[in-house]
Amino acid sequence: MRTSRAVPADELRQILAGTGAVVRSAVPLAELTTLRVGGRATVADCGTTAALVATVQALDTAAIPVLLVAGGSNLLVSDEDVASVVVRVVTEGVEFGADSVTAEAGANWDDVVAKSVRAGFGGLECLSGIPGSAGATPVQNVGAYGVEVANLLRRVQLLDRATGDIHWAGPDELAFGYRTSRLKHRDDAVVLAVEFALHPDGTSAPLRYGELAQRLDATEGETRPAAVVRETVLGLRAGKGMVLDPADHDTWSAGSFFTNPVVPDGEVDRVRAAIRDRLGEVSVPTYPGTGGVKFSAGWLIERAGFAKGFPGAEAPARLSTKHTLALTNRGAATAADIVALARTVRDGVAERFGVVLVPEPVTVGVEL
Numbered sequence: 001m002r003t004s005r006a007v008p009a010d011e012l013r014q015i016l017a018g019t020g021a022v023v024r025s026a027v028p029l030a031e032l033t034t035l036r037v038g039g040r041a042t043v044a045d046c047g048t049t050a051a052l053v054a055t056v057q058a059l060d061t062a063a064i065p066v067l068l069v070a071g072g073s074n075l076l077v078s079d080e081d082v083a084s085v086v087v088r089v090v091t092e093g094v095e096f097g098a099d100s101v102t103a104e105a106g107a108n109w110d111d112v113v114a115k116s117v118r119a120g121f122g123g124l125e126c127l128s129g130i131p132g133s134a135g136a137t138p139v140q141n142v143g144a145y146g147v148e149v150a151n152l153l154r155r156v157q158l159l160d161r162a163t164g165d166i167h168w169a170g171p172d173e174l175a176f177g178y179r180t181s182r183l184k185h186r187d188d189a190v191v192l193a194v195e196f197a198l199h200p201d202g203t204s205a206p207l208r209y210g211e212l213a214q215r216l217d218a219t220e221g222e223t224r225p226a227a228v229v230r231e232t233v234l235g236l237r238a239g240k241g242m243v244l245d246p247a248d249h250d251t252w253s254a255g256s257f258f259t260n261p262v263v264p265d266g267e268v269d270r271v272r273a274a275i276r277d278r279l280g281e282v283s284v285p286t287y288p289g290t291g292g293v294k295f296s297a298g299w300l301i302e303r304a305g306f307a308k309g310f311p312g313a314e315a316p317a318r319l320s321t322k323h324t325l326a327l328t329n330r331g332a333a334t335a336a337d338i339v340a341l342a343r344t345v346r347d348g349v350a351e352r353f354g355v356v357l358v359p360e361p362v363t364v365g366v367e368l
């Protein structure tokens with residue numbers, strides 16, 4: 001665990017002088033997160049990889065706690081001022097090889113996908129429309145529409161904060177799992193760049209997601225032109241409020257707030273019995289999971305009595321009106337409002353079905 005101490009602004013500027021970071025004081029994190037909640041922090045904007053490395057190393061040497069933030073789309077930050085210095089990853093470089101793309105960590109992820117499709121490459125199109133940065137995609141093994149970062153990532157460039165070593169690591173070193181990796185909930189490494197394998201012939205990854213395949217009139221496992229798949233994915237996502245739109249409060253979220261729970265094999269019968277007790281004989285959507293059976297968090301939430309838009313039009317924090325799994329800020333919500341809603345939903349599902357939902361976003365200064 002890193003030690004910490006409060007640092008006066010002048011001293012901090014001195015510590016970061018020469019790193020290339022642009023330092024700003026008292027920045028509301030509500031302006032840097034897609035849930036649009038979070039107290040103030042000192043922010044160091046790092047526009048080059050060299051500045052990112054130098055800034056993190058200078059803060060580590062001075063024993064000042066660091067919070068890495070890029071797109072802020074997977075973060076729930078408390079309403080209190082944040083003690084850590086926010087190191088903001090705003091690098092941008094993107095380069096294509098014969099069958100790959102390399103992006104600096106701060107590059108906007110959807111721009112990387114759009115550029116790769118425009119350049120005639122396939123592979124990333126199912127991950128279209130996901131907010132945030134390229135460098136954060138390995139952190140939680142970002143996934144959508146049947147594709148995960150783990151399927152496509154060739155390597156990731158890491159700064160090891162303990163040793164200062166900068167090296168490339170392959171997917172086998174990252175312990176990828178469902179919405180997790182060895183980088184999630186840890187702070188010992190900074191992602192500096194990512195490299196993804198692409199299909200130079202412009203075909204999509206094999207279609208694995210029923211709804212998407214159906215929309216494309218394809219059978220699962222078939223491919224389609226990447227550009228066509230991208231447009232279809234963007235359409236499906238927009239219908240669920242899963243493409244950022246400042247005018248649409250259904251998108252003021254962190255995406256899916258809970259992961260789909262993987263119930264260990266030995267507990268599946270108990271959960272199925274609890275569902276039967278409450279709902280009678282119903283068809284329960286499940287998927288294979290590692291070490292158990294994956295249930296649909298959205299289905300459990302709805303069947304536990306939390307409809308889209310819960311708890312109603314007056315509430316500052318509500319379930320999205322388009323997608324039960326997104327907790328949304330209707331404009332005036334605080335982090336405390338989001339947390340209260342998350343607890344109500346989690347506790348309701350646990351009480352009715354005996355499944356404890358786990359939040360997907362990284363929480364800072366708050367606990368559910």
Ligand SMILES: Cc1cc2nc3c(=O)[nH]c(=O)nc-3n(C[C@H](O)[C@H](O)[C@H](O)COP(=O)(O)OP(=O)(O)OC[C@H]3O[C@@H](n4cnc5c(N)ncnc54)[C@H](O)[C@@H]3O)c2cc1C
Nearest residue numbers: 068070071072073074132133135136142143144191254255
């Ligand atoms: C509308 C919406 C839809 C979404 N849909 C999906 C989806 O379909 N699938 C999915 O998987 N996710 C989805 N998300 C979640 C989110 O977009 C992804 O997790 C995204 O990769 C987060 O990127 P970010 O740059 O915003 O990360 P941030 O929110 O800035 O950070 C998230 C975590 O990663 C760490 N981090 C950030 N950058 C680095 C770095 N360079 N090195 C080390 N650690 C770092 C941060 O410290 C933090 O712990 C969605 C979110 C929203 C708002």
